[in-house]
Amino acid sequence: TVCEIAMCTLNETRVDESILLLKILRRIPCERWISTSEIAHELDESGLHIAPRRLQRILKRITSTDEFSVQCDIRSKPYGYRRLKTQSDLAETHLRPEDALVLRLSEERLKYLLPSPVMASLRPLFDKAREIMKEEPAKAPSAAWLKKVTVVPATVPVMPPRILPRIFTVVSQALWNNTKIALRYKNSNGGVVNGTVSPLGIVQQEERIYLVCIFDGYTDIRHLALHRIDTAKETTFPVQRPKDFSLDAYVASRHFNFSNGRKVRLSFESDNAYLKQYLTETPFNSSQKMHDGEKGHFALEVVLDDTTLIDAWIAAWGSECFQNLKKTDLAKS
Numbered sequence: 001t002v003c004e005i006a007m008c009t010l011n012e013t014r015v016d017e018s019i020l021l022l023k024i025l026r027r028i029p030c031e032r033w034i035s036t037s038e039i040a041h042e043l044d045e046s047g048l049h050i051a052p053r054r055l056q057r058i059l060k061r062i063t064s065t066d067e068f069s070v071q072c073d074i075r076s077k078p079y080g081y082r083r084l085k086t087q088s089d090l091a092e093t094h095l096r097p098e099d100a101l102v103l104r105l106s107e108e109r110l111k112y113l114l115p116s117p118v119m120a121s122l123r124p125l126f127d128k129a130r131e132i133m134k135e136e137p138a139k140a141p142s143a144a145w146l147k148k149v150t151v152v153p154a155t156v157p158v159m160p161p162r163i164l165p166r167i168f169t170v171v172s173q174a175l176w177n178n179t180k181i182a183l184r185y186k187n188s189n190g191g192v193v194n195g196t197v198s199p200l201g202i203v204q205q206e207e208r209i210y211l212v213c214i215f216d217g218y219t220d221i222r223h224l225a226l227h228r229i230d231t232a233k234e235t236t237f238p239v240q241r242p243k244d245f246s247l248d249a250y251v252a253s254r255h256f257n258f259s260n261g262r263k264v265r266l267s268f269e270s271d272n273a274y275l276k277q278y279l280t281e282t283p284f285n286s287s288q289k290m291h292d293g294e295k296g297h298f299a300l301e302v303v304l305d306d307t308t309l310i311d312a313w314i315a316a317w318g319s320e321c322f323q324n325l326k327k328t329d330l331a332k333s
Contacts, residue, residue, distance in 0.1 A: 023048060024058060025068065025083075033073055033080025103129035160207035161227035170232040171211055175199045178239045180216070183232040185224055197224070198239040201247035205256055212247065214240065221250070262306040268325040269299045275321055303330070 027042045028034060040055055059081060063072040073080040107126050174181045185193045197213040200221065204210075210223045221242075266284075270276065276298050279290065288302040304310060310327065319325075 020048070020050070021058065021062070024055070025062065025070070028070055028081050028083050030083045033082050035078040035080055037078060039081070100129035158207055161225070163209060163226045164229075167226060167229050167232050168209075170234050171199060171226065171229070172202070174234040175202065177234070178241075180235045180237040180239060181213075181232050182235055183224075184230040186228045186230060188228075192230075196235065196237075197222075198241060200239075200241060200245060201250075202226075203247070203251060203256060210256075212250070214242070216240075223256075263303055263330045264306040264310070265301065265303050265328045265330055266310060266326070267299070267301040267328070268322040269293070269297065270321050270323065271295070271297045272317075272321045275317060 023043065024039060027039050036052065036055055036059060039059075040050060040052060043050055043055075059070075059072070062068045062070050063081065069084040071082055071084060073082075103126055107129075110122075171181060180196050180198050182196045183194075185195075187193060196216045197211075198216070199211055199213050201212040202209060203212055203223070209226045211226060211229070212221060212223055214221055219242075273296055276290075276296070279288070279300060283290075284302045284304060288300065291299045293299060306327075306329065314322065314325070
C-alpha cells in the first residue's frame with residue numbers, strides 16, 4: 001500500500017541520516033578545532049558529498065544535543081568544532097578476544113607498578129576487556145583460558161597486605177610529578193613517624209610494595225612499606241634526588257632480597273640429576289661455573305649476594321643433595 005511504502009521510505013531515510021551523523025561525528029577531533037569546510041572536505045574525499053547548508057544544520061543539531069558532547073567555537077568565523085573528552089577514547093578501541101585475554105591477565109600485575117594517572121587512563125581499556133570476556137561464550141578458548149593458567153609462588157604463599165587506594169594514588173602521583181610527600185608512617189615496632197619525603201621509586205617484593213625515599217633533613221635512603229602509611233599528601237615542593245641515583249642499580253647493589261651488602265662464593269658438589277638439570281636450565285647468574293664429574297657427579301661455583309635466601313634455597317633442596325658445601329665471604333678471602 002501507499003502507506004507501507006511511505007513508512008519504508010521514512011525508515012530508510014532515518015537510517016541514512018543516522019549513518020551520515022556518525023560519519024560527521026567521527027571527523028570531529030578532541031585535540032583541536034575543525035571547521036565546517038574541513039569536515040565537508042574530509043567527507044567529500046571519502047565519497048560523500050553534502051551541501052554546506054545541510055552540513056551546518058546537522059552540526060547545529062549536534063552541538064545543541066548534550067549526548068554528543070561536541071563544542072562549537074563561535075568567537076570568530078569560520079566556526080570551529082571539537083569533541084569533549086568525557087571518557088577515554090580507549091573505550092572505543094576494538095579488542096579481539098585474545099587482546100582482551102592479555103589485558104585481563106596483565107591488569108593485576110600492573111596494578112601497583114603503574115602510576116595512578118596511567119592506570120586511570122587505562123581503566124576504560126581494562127573494563128572493555130572485562131566486558132568482552134563476559135560476552136564470550138563459556139566454551140570459547142579465550143573464556144576458558146583464565147581457568148587454565150595460574151601463578152605458583154616459589155615461597156610459602158601469604159596474603160598481600162591491604163594498601164589503601166588513596167595512599168597509592170598520592171604516592172604514585174607524587175612519584176610521577178617529582179614532588180615531595182607529607183606522610184605519617186607506622187614502623188614495624190609500632191612507632192609513628194611524621195615527615196616529608198622525596199619519593200625515588202616503588203619496588204614490589206613478593207606481596208609487599210615499598211616506597212624508596214629520603215626524609216627531609218637526612219641523606220640515607222629508606223624503604224617504607226605502603227601498607228604502613230596512614231596518611232599521605234602530595235606537596236608542591238620538588239623532589240631532592242641524589243645525583244646519578246638509579247633504582248635498578250640501587251636494588252642490584254644489595255638493598256633488597258634481605259642482603260647484608262656482601263658478596264659470597266657458593267660452591268658445592270652433588271650427584272642429584274634433577275638439581276643439575278635445574279641449574280643448567282636456570283643458572284644463578286653469568287658467574288656460575290659447572291664442572292661434570294664421573295657417574296653424574298658435578299661441581300658448581302657461583303658468586304652471589306650474601307642473603308638469607310641462599311640458606312632458604314639450600315634448605316628447600318635438602319642438605320642431603322650437597323657435598324662439600326661452602327659459602328665464602330669474598331670480603332675476607
